[in-house]
Amino acid sequence: MRDEFIQHLPEIKEELIAREKAFDGNFLHLTRDTVKTANGKIRSREYINHPGAAAIIYLFDDETTLLEYQWRQPCESAFLEFPAGKLDPNEDPLVCAKRELKEETGYSATDWVYLGRIHNAIGYSDEKIELYLARGLTTGDQALDDGECLSVKRVPVKEVFEMALNGEITDVKTLIGAYWLEKWLKGEMPVKSL
Amino acid sequence: MRDEFIQHLPEIKEELIAREKAFDGNFLHLTRDTVKTANGKIRSREYINHPGAAAIIYLFDDETTLLEYQWRQPCESAFLEFPAGKLDPNEDPLVCAKRELKEETGYSATDWVYLGRIHNAIGYSDEKIELYLARGLTTGDQALDDGECLSVKRVPVKEVFEMALNGEITDVKTLIGAYWLEKWLKGEMPVKSL
Numbered sequence: 001m002r003d004e005f006i007q008h009l010p011e012i013k014e015e016l017i018a019r020e021k022a023f024d025g026n027f028l029h030l031t032r033d034t035v036k037t038a039n040g041k042i043r044s045r046e047y048i049n050h051p052g053a054a055a056i057i058y059l060f061d062d063e064t065t066l067l068e069y070q071w072r073q074p075c076e077s078a079f080l081e082f083p084a085g086k087l088d089p090n091e092d093p094l095v096c097a098k099r100e101l102k103e104e105t106g107y108s109a110t111d112w113v114y115l116g117r118i119h120n121a122i123g124y125s126d127e128k129i130e131l132y133l134a135r136g137l138t139t140g141d142q143a144l145d146d147g148e149c150l151s152v153k154r155v156p157v158k159e160v161f162e163m164a165l166n167g168e169i170t171d172v173k174t175l176i177g178a179y180w181l182e183k184w185l186k187g188e189m190p191v192k193s194l
Numbered sequence: 195m196r197d198e199f200i201q202h203l204p205e206i207k208e209e210l211i212a213r214e215k216a217f218d219g220n221f222l223h224l225t226r227d228t229v230k231t232a233n234g235k236i237r238s239r240e241y242i243n244h245p246g247a248a249a250i251i252y253l254f255d256d257e258t259t260l261l262e263y264q265w266r267q268p269c270e271s272a273f274l275e276f277p278a279g280k281l282d283p284n285e286d287p288l289v290c291a292k293r294e295l296k297e298e299t300g301y302s303a304t305d306w307v308y309l310g311r312i313h314n315a316i317g318y319s320d321e322k323i324e325l326y327l328a329r330g331l332t333t334g335d336q337a338l339d340d341g342e343c344l345s346v347k348r349v350p351v352k353e354v355f356e357m358a359l360n361g362e363i364t365d366v367k368t369l370i371g372a373y374w375l376e377k378w379l380k381g382e383m384p385v386k387s388l
Contacts, residue, residue, distance in 0.1 A: 047268035
């Protein structure tokens with residue numbers, strides 16, 4: 001299907017004219033590109049440089065999973081989320097997923113399934129998040145980052161599926177994780193490799 | 195379910211100490227908050243100020259929908275997306291959805307269903323996107339923004355559902371739109387109001 005769109009790429013592609021750093025903050029780093037649009041206009045495109053991230057959907061044998069409840073200051077509220085973390089420079093997403101699993105919840109997993117990639121803010125960020133399913137879980141010690149406060153709970157996947165529809169979950173990686181987990185449990189998720 | 199998490203809010207909530215503008219670009223605007231974490235640490239939180247957005251899932255009587263194919267310079271590639279647009283200041287999301295529908299594809303709709311809200315970058319943006327289903331569609335003239343190049347196609351919803359699982363769609367509003375549309379068609383989507 002996508003091929004039918006790809007033939008239109010020349011009509012929409014933007015050509016990079018110039019690139020500069022726009023902002024270097026404590027946490028956020030921005031680039032400003034000057035581009036020529038397909039119809040010849042010169043435009044400025046500002047966006048966040050993000051290292052990418054990995055998100056982990058735990059699946060215990062009793063069909064429960066782990067959800068975190070975490071404060072997110074940009075939205076001034078707390079969110080239900082599948083555990084996730086930013087990649088270190090040049091880090092493999094699966095290595096990151098295993099590290100985050102251990103750091104945020106203390107668990108290890110013996111069986112990993114790659115579910116897929118999402119782009120969460122294509123208008124102003126180059127971030128992509130790789131989603132993994134983790135099975136064969138064994139418990140350990142939690143080792144949170146300094147200043148990281150969160151609450152973790154084991155929740156039946158059926159309740160996650162309900163919350164993904166009724167408005168209780170609004171975080172995108174968690175919504176899409178629920179979607180793909182439900183499909184995977186039904187045997188409807190295509191096998192993928194990163 | 196969410197209530198069981200909410201009782202833990204005092205253990206995770208961050209207290210706002212100070213707020214300043216961090217960056218004012220041509221397109222992006224950043225705030226920097228200083229917060230006190232629940233365990234007493236002082237931390238800096240930088241994030242994008244976003245007006246919010248509305249995304250529209252068209253549903254024609256023959257179970258086709260509209261997908262756009264659009265260049266996204268932050269990722270230096272093109273994406274398959276449901277039509278969406280940023281809110282004007284203080285604009286009602288449904289008014290925005292109707293405006294975008296007309297501007298990007300030239301259609302009008304007589305029947306609107308609110309599907310729900312998503313937060314797409316809770317680590318560094320206050321953006322939220324409201325998702326609507328539009329039915330009773332009649333065609334008109336396309337009136338794109340100056341310099342906006344995109345390709346629009348009518349696609350069977352079944353093919354969208356396939357692409358949402360096989361990796362051809364990675365944009366989050368489009369993935370979650372496909373998820374909720376499939377549930378809505380099965381009568382499994384709770385009725386919501388904004």
